[in-house]
Amino acid sequence: MLAHIIFTILASSAIIPDVSAAPSPYHGRGTTKSRSSSTSPKAVYLITNDQQNAVAAVPIAADGTLSAGTITLTGGAGSNVIDGATKQPAAPDALDGQSALTIAGQHIFAVNAGSNSLSMFSIDASNPTKLTLLGQPVDLPGEFPNTVAASAKHKIACVGTTGATNGVSCSSFSGSGLGEMDGLRSFDLVQTTPPVGPTNTVSQLFFSEDESRLFATVKGDPTVNNTGFFSVFPVDASSWGKAATVSTTDIRSSPNGTAVLFGSANIPGTSSVFVTDASFGGTVLDVDPATNEASLVAKQVIDGQVATCWATISPLTNSAFVTDAGVNRIVEMSLANASIIAETDLSANGDPGLIDLKAAGDFIYALSPGNGTTPAAITVLDVSGDQGSAKAIQHFALNGMGVDKNAQGMAIP
Numbered sequence: 001m002l003a004h005i006i007f008t009i010l011a012s013s014a015i016i017p018d019v020s021a022a023p024s025p026y027h028g029r030g031t032t033k034s035r036s037s038s039t040s041p042k043a044v045y046l047i048t049n050d051q052q053n054a055v056a057a058v059p060i061a062a063d064g065t066l067s068a069g070t071i072t073l074t075g076g077a078g079s080n081v082i083d084g085a086t087k088q089p090a091a092p093d094a095l096d097g098q099s100a101l102t103i104a105g106q107h108i109f110a111v112n113a114g115s116n117s118l119s120m121f122s123i124d125a126s127n128p129t130k131l132t133l134l135g136q137p138v139d140l141p142g143e144f145p146n147t148v149a150a151s152a153k154h155k156i157a158c159v160g161t162t163g164a165t166n167g168v169s170c171s172s173f174s175g176s177g178l179g180e181m182d183g184l185r186s187f188d189l190v191q192t193t194p195p196v197g198p199t200n201t202v203s204q205l206f207f208s209e210d211e212s213r214l215f216a217t218v219k220g221d222p223t224v225n226n227t228g229f230f231s232v233f234p235v236d237a238s239s240w241g242k243a244a245t246v247s248t249t250d251i252r253s254s255p256n257g258t259a260v261l262f263g264s265a266n267i268p269g270t271s272s273v274f275v276t277d278a279s280f281g282g283t284v285l286d287v288d289p290a291t292n293e294a295s296l297v298a299k300q301v302i303d304g305q306v307a308t309c310w311a312t313i314s315p316l317t318n319s320a321f322v323t324d325a326g327v328n329r330i331v332e333m334s335l336a337n338a339s340i341i342a343e344t345d346l347s348a349n350g351d352p353g354l355i356d357l358k359a360a361g362d363f364i365y366a367l368s369p370g371n372g373t374t375p376a377a378i379t380v381l382d383v384s385g386d387q388g389s390a391k392a393i394q395h396f397a398l399n400g401m402g403v404d405k406n407a408q409g410m411a412i413p
């Protein structure tokens with residue numbers, strides 16, 4: 001089930017040069033679901049996660065396609081998890097997580113796994129590829145940060161660390177930068193720095209849709225009967241001039257049948273979340289607003305999967321899209337019961353598999369950091385034909401921007 005097993009097996013397809021195909025003719029179908037927000041200037045953001053860590057900003061044209069953008073240093077260092085099978089630094093999927101960077105309003109937050117810090121940037125209102133680092137990276141109380149969540153409503157950023165000291169810590173932010181991080185809420189994982197993964201590590205931090213709670217997914221290790229969990233930290237909203245804070249204790253649950261919970265997304269308008277489980281496929285979990293316990297609504301095994309890890313929800317199709325680091329395809333799943341709606345095979349583009357992905361407007365953007373032989377690239381898929389319509393319209397190579405196999409994370413405003 002682990003990606004590294006297959007990375008060695010998958011040495012089959014030849015390297016195919018970047019096709020950067022002209023986008024297929026854009027067929028609007030007259031739906032008004034997403035059209036309005038897709039007109040403002042936008043970019044795809046990811047971190048290079050190299051020794052000199054940086055945020056890559058890749059501009060999105062009106063037709064959804066990408067072109068070369070900018071690289072802005074974070075002032076910190078990237079790092080790599082140690083692959084438990086090979087004992088070598090892991091790449092692709094250097095951080096074993098989702099949300100290595102995130103956006104709140106006009107700000108970007110990015111983790112520096114190798115220097116235990118968090119960087120904050122502002123995005124220029126008229127040029128989405130122009131980023132300005134705000135102050136210096138802020139030191140974290142934990143080691144090996146691999147995921148960050150930010151709430152625009154509460155002006156809080158929270159970081160998940162997954163090294164020898166691991167857990168969650170948060171900071172208030174303003175337009176001028178981050179404050180000091182608060183104390184570590186430990187996950188008590190027995191780990192090293194850098195951690196040995198992918199199992200037994202933190203996967204993702206994210207806020208609930210209404211931003212009243214911070215969620216975390218933590219992977220277990222089925223081989224040693226260590227069950228992963230879903231963690232909920234209530235947010236204490238700001239009042240009487242006192243800044244909002246995140247609870248120092250969490251409610252943990254291990255939904256029946258899950259083991260290696262990974263990438264997640266809130267299902268709009270519900271108290272449920274769509275979460276991948278790297279050991280079998282995808283799940284829908286309900287997070288009870290009263291008890292803060294997560295329970296299984298539905299689970300779906302994806303045949304032929306290696307490690308289904310990343311998830312996004314398209315508001316246009318009202319469905320989830322998941323990726324697998326070891327299989328080069330996108331799988332579309334139902335938000336009602338996680339059943340498989342469609343699979344889009346991308347093997348012709350030569351990537352070994354896909355990691356972080358995001359839905360935006362009529363499109364899905366999915367990152368393949370490559371493996372050092374194949375270049376890092378983003379595949380753009382058009383989903384404007386609604387459910388089951390996903391088709392690749394561009395394979396944009398990132399090596400020209402200096403992005404390599406260490407790349408991780410994806411955020412789109």
Ligand SMILES: *[C@@H]1O[C@H](CO)[C@@H](O)[C@H](O)[C@H]1NC(C)=O
Nearest residue numbers: 221222223224225226227254
């Ligand atoms: C795994 O853990 C569960 C719950 O702690 C326990 O009931 C079960 O016996 C354990 N199984 C093994 C094989 O150790």
Ligand SMILES: *[C@@H]1O[C@H](CO)[C@@H](O)[C@H](O)[C@H]1NC(C)=O
Nearest residue numbers: 254255256257258295296299
């Ligand atoms: C967990 O799932 C199994 C089947 O997958 C079922 O037999 C069992 O009753 C479930 N347990 C709970 C507490 O729902």
Ligand SMILES: *[C@@H]1O[C@H](CO)[C@@H](O)[C@H](O)[C@H]1NC(C)=O
Nearest residue numbers: 298334335336337338339340
């Ligand atoms: C899953 O939900 C869809 C509707 O979203 C429905 O058509 C389908 O029958 C359901 N499948 C199962 C196995 O319940």
Ligand SMILES: *[C@@H]1O[C@H](CO)[C@@H](O)[C@H](O)[C@H]1NC(C)=O
Nearest residue numbers: 010011012013350352371373
């Ligand atoms: C990288 O992936 C490609 C495509 O799957 C494969 O042909 C190549 O052997 C891989 N290289 C390494 C170093 O794993």
